[in-house]
Structures are given as structure tokens and as C-alpha cells.
Amino acid sequence: MDIAHLREFIAVVDSGSLSRAALALHVSQPAVSHRMAQLETALGVQLLERGPRGVRPTAPGQALYRDAQQLVRQFDRLARDVTDGRDHVHGPVAVGLPTTVAARLAPALFSWTTATYPGIHLQLFESMSGYIHELLLAGRLDVAAVHREDDAPRPAEVPLYSEELYLIGQPRPAPRADDEVSLAELRKVPLVTPGERSNLRTLVDRAFAAQGLNPTIVGDVESLGTLLRIAERGEACTILPPSAVTGHPDPRALGVRRIVDPALQRHIAVRTGTDRYEPRAAVAAVRQGIVEVTRRLAAEGNWQGIRLSARAAAPHPEGRGAAAGERGSDAR
Template sequence: MDIRQLRYFVNIVDYGSLGKAAEKLYVAQPSLSQQIAKLEDDVGVPLLIRSSQGVKPTAAGQAMYRHARLVLHQMEQLRQEVREGAGAESGTVAIGFPTTMVSILAMPVFERVRARYPGIRLQLFESMSGYLDELLANGRLDLAILFRDTTTPGITTLPVLDEELYVLGEPGGEIGARMRTCPLAALANVPLVAPGQSNGLRLLTERTFAREQIPLNIIADIDSLPTLLAIAQSGQACTILPASAVSARSAADKPKMRRIIDPVVRRPASICWPNSVPVSSAALAIRSTICELINELCANGVWTGIELRPPQTAAT
């Protein structure tokens, strides 16, 4: 096998189609198929499943995809460091932001990097944290912010903050319009909308209500932040989110928001990266920049409802 075959294979999996990959790579489709056949002969197992719906990797193909992306990433780092110097802060850095943090963190990161590191090209991904975890494990991201505070095999974790959760909308009952807090018990049987059952925020919500023996009434699974906020603002149901989810909205465009207390509900957030490959100088610079901006946004009162981890824990 060679680097060209690995690059072809990764593009086919990314696009889910031989035709689209061939178009992207400027390679004739028969030639692309021939190279993949040689790769499969070399490893001795089928790597792709072809159907009328497109192309998907086999179990062996998924393993090949993960390793191939890492190899290609290392080759790109090698070229960049040889060309620019081992300490050069340049090259491409792919970062994943959870949907709830994009509005408060993505633009400041983009602006700071453009001003300070013009040689770095950013790739920003926005998604639910579970999908970002998958992208990080597959080598498609250099960094991601995930809601965890422990290191797992293959992924190094740098805890940076804990964020509190709020109820958005009008729960009714004894909660007055001017109240800025909401006891968790006041949400018993209140109609709630929440992300799907595999979402980390949903799991945290279910565990917290179960632990406190408070009846949880989720009336719809909504994997869309704008829709969750629209429903909360409409008054038809409430939702539970961090304050960062509405940071970019004007006061008139925000649903009523109250901090949950008795107990306060928090979740950790960490900067994570794969430890299977060396971290580039550019990725180190971005990691440091994100930590710096989080501290600034907290100190300036822009990012509310968070508690920073001790500096020695979040050191970059």
C-alpha cells in the first residue's frame, strides 16, 4: 500500500461514493476502483461495501479509515514542519465545537487566530458532542471541546471549566416571573423538550431527575438548538441548557432563563485531542488560545454560568 491509495480510500469513505471521490480527486473512476482493489488485495480483506445507495466501509474498512487518516495527518505535519520549521505555527487545525458553545466561542477563536497566527488555517466543525467524539477518534479533528473531565484510551483530556444548567421557558407553578432561579423540584412533571436519548445533556438530565426522585416529563426529542429555543420561547414547553446556548441572542430573542438550584446542575467541559499522533505547534497554539479566550470571556462577564478549573489543571 502507498500514500496515494490511502488518500483515495479516505476520500471514498468521506464522500460515500466512488464517483464523487473521483471528481474531487480529479481521477478517472475506473482508475480509482483499480487502486482500491489493489489496496484490498494487499490487506487481504474487503474494505468497502458497494450498493445502489453508495459506498460504506466494512468493519475492516473502518479500522483502515482511522489509521489512514492518522497517517495522512502525520504526512501533512511532516511536510509543513520541514517546509516552515519544526516550531512554526502554521498549517491546518481542525476544531470541533459543541452546538451550545459555538455562538460564544467560535468567532472569538477565529478572530484571535487570524490576528495572531496568520499562517494557521482553521477548520471549524459544529455538532453534538457525541459526534465530535467520533470525529476526534477517527482522526478528523485535531481538537474538540467535549463534555467530560477524564482521559480515555486514545484521547487526552484537559478540563477547563464546569458550566451550570438553566431552565429556559416558563415552568409555571410557584415560579414567579422575576425569579432568577428555579429549584429542580419545581420542574416535576413540567413539559420539557430535550435532545435525543444518546445526547450527553439528555443523559445528565435524566440521571439528575432520577437521583433527586423528581418526575421527568420530556414530551419531545429535539436535536436542534434553534428549535429547542423556539419552543421554550413559545411557552409550549421548557428546555434545559447552559447559558452559552443563548449568548449571541438579543434580550428580545431569548426565552426566560433561570438557574437551576437545589441542587445546582453542572457538567464539565474539556479540550480534548488524540494522543496517537504528535501534537503540532499549530494545534498547541490553538489550544492555548482557546484556554486564554475562555478565561477572558469569563472575567469580562460575557460567558456566564461557568466556573473555571484551577490554572494548574488547565495549563497548556
């Protein structure tokens, strides 16, 4: 098994077809099929399920695909570093941000990176939290902001901030004429939320279940903008952090109520793509940049409704030099 086999295997899984992979790789289909068989023989496991509609990875194939993404990316970057012969922090860094995080963080992170590390080429991906997490696990991202239900320490993660969740929209009839609403009062309120793979949906379902209640979910919506538009039209409500409606011309008319009894809270952390070794210098720099930018936005009042974690609230003792100093650990 060599890097060429891994590239071909990734192409096959991505395309879902030996013939389409062959076209993308500019080789014959029999050659690709033979190399996949060689790879399976070398590893002693079946990697692909072959059928009339194409191929898909088996469980061992999924594991190989995830790690192969990391290995190929590392190999390509190593080759570029050697070829360039540069010793400053540089190279592409793929960053995944859930939509509610990206709205505040992405522009400021881009400005910080171009000003502080002009050799880093940011690749920003914005989507709903479930898909961002899938991309990170699949090796498509170097670093991502991930949502958590608690702030317990986890490998490869830096706690960033926590935030409470609010009811967005005007429930009919309105449960109370104030700015709070209890979870029990929401049991019959029609709600639209992201799908079941999202952290937000999991948090909502578990919170209701803990109270012996079932939420009235009337639609799965994988778009922040659409969630807000539906809430604005009054057809259903949604549950989001208050930062999601920052900039709305009339948040009070839209309806923004804090959920209580119990309050719903989620935690956000910065996670790198692997916990088996230290990230390369450029990834470490962007990870630290996410922390610094978040701290600055909160201090300036430009990201209301978040509470910084203890680590994010403390200034980094070494500043820019910390990322460059981490280069010595890249080989571990």
C-alpha cells in the first residue's frame, strides 16, 4: 500500500463508482478495479461493497477513508513544505464553522489570519453543525468549531464559549407577555429545527425528554436563514442562540424569549482533525486565532450572549510566537 493506492481509494469512495473514479484519475476502469482488489488483499479486509448501482465503503473501508484523507493531506503538505523551503508559518488550513458561529467569527478570523499570518491560506467551510462534524471526522477539515452539550475536557479540543438558547418566533397563543418561556409551555408550540444529526436537535430532544415531554417538531430545516424566515412568518418557531438574530431590524417583533425551567445551554469548542499528534504550525496558529478573535469580539460587545470559557478568556501568554514555537512538535 502506498500513497497512490490511497488517492485512488479516496477517488472511488468519493465518486461511488469505479468507472467515474477511473475517468477522474485518467486511467482505465480495469486498472482501478485491480488496484482496489490489491489493496483489499494487502490489508486482508473487504473495503468496498460492489453492486449494480456502484460501490460504497464497508465499515473497514470507512475507517480507511477517514484516515487516508488525513495521510494524503499531510503528505501533500509535507511535499510542498520541502519544495518551498520556507520556515515561516504557511500553507492551507481548512476551517469548518457552524452557521451560527460563522456569522460572527468568519469575517474577523479571515482579517486576523491575513494580517497575522499572511502565508496561511484559509479554506472556510460554513454549514449546519452536524455536517461540519462529519467533514471533520472524514478528514476534510483541519480544525472546526463543534457544539457540545457539556464543557467536559476532550482530546484535541479547546473550550471556547457557552451560550443559552432562546425561543425565536411568536408562539400562538403567546404563553406569557414577558421575555421568558418555560420548556413546559413549549410542548405544543410547533417548532422547526435542524435534522436529527445536529447537536441542536439532540439537545432539544433530550431537554424535553428529561422533563417527560415531547417537542412538537413540524419540520427539519438545515438552513439558519430559512429557520429565521419561517419564524418571522409566524408559521412555526425555532430554538437558537440570541446571536442568530443580531442585526435583525426588530428582534422584539420577531419574538426572542429566553427558555427557562430549565434553561437550555450548549458549549462550543475548537477541535483539530486528530488527537493522535500535534497539529502542524499553520493549524495551531489558526486554532489560536479562533480563540483570540472570539475573545476580542466578546470584549468589544460584538458577540452578545456568549460566555467565554476560562481558557478562552485568558490571553495567550506567548501570542503569535506560540504557533511558530509549536513547529517543533509537528513531527510527533
